[in-house]
Amino acid sequence: MWQIWLITSGVFFIMEIFTFGFLVFWLGVGALIAMVSSFFITNIIAQTSIFVISSGLLIFATKPLFNKISQKDIIPTNVYSMIGKKAIVIEDIDWSTGKGLIKVEGQVWSAKSKEQIIIPKNSEVEIESIEGVKAYVKLLPVTSKV
Numbered sequence: 001m002w003q004i005w006l007i008t009s010g011v012f013f014i015m016e017i018f019t020f021g022f023l024v025f026w027l028g029v030g031a032l033i034a035m036v037s038s039f040f041i042t043n044i045i046a047q048t049s050i051f052v053i054s055s056g057l058l059i060f061a062t063k064p065l066f067n068k069i070s071q072k073d074i075i076p077t078n079v080y081s082m083i084g085k086k087a088i089v090i091e092d093i094d095w096s097t098g099k100g101l102i103k104v105e106g107q108v109w110s111a112k113s114k115e116q117i118i119i120p121k122n123s124e125v126e127i128e129s130i131e132g133v134k135a136y137v138k139l140l141p142v143t144s145k146v
Helices: 002-017 024-040 046-072 078-082
Strands: 086-095 099-105 105-112 125-129 134-139
Touching: 002 024, 024 046, 078 125, 086 105, 086 134, 099 125, 099 134
Parallel strands: 105 134
Antiparallel strands: 086 099, 086 125, 099 105, 125 134
16 A cells, blocks of 8 residues: 555655645655555555645644745835836826826836826826736825925
8 A cells, every 4th residue: 555655645746846835745745654654554544544634734834834934035026016116197197088107217107096086297196006007006195395
């Protein structure tokens, strides 16, 4: 029976190569643990239970740690680095027609507003999201300079 667990483990490890979640790896480790148990226990139900329990424990014990580590590496790049930045309206943004232009970091972008307002030229806006080639913006409140 140990051969079946070894083959199962190999299949899980090969599947892990094609996935990104680091989940299938622990199923492979669980199959290896079940393989070791098969040298001492001949009951297939007990071996399967060991596989399920060890895989489950490994997944639940390490998944939060993996998520925490992988989130640190995410750095917004390219277009997504513009979200949250301030821009100047260079052509009125009309919510009804979906037309308007903004300038941010020297680049001109098509812009829309999710609010049902017209944002006039020379207003300061903040980029909320990017969808395709359109930047969705919100009008920033005017602050008086004293």
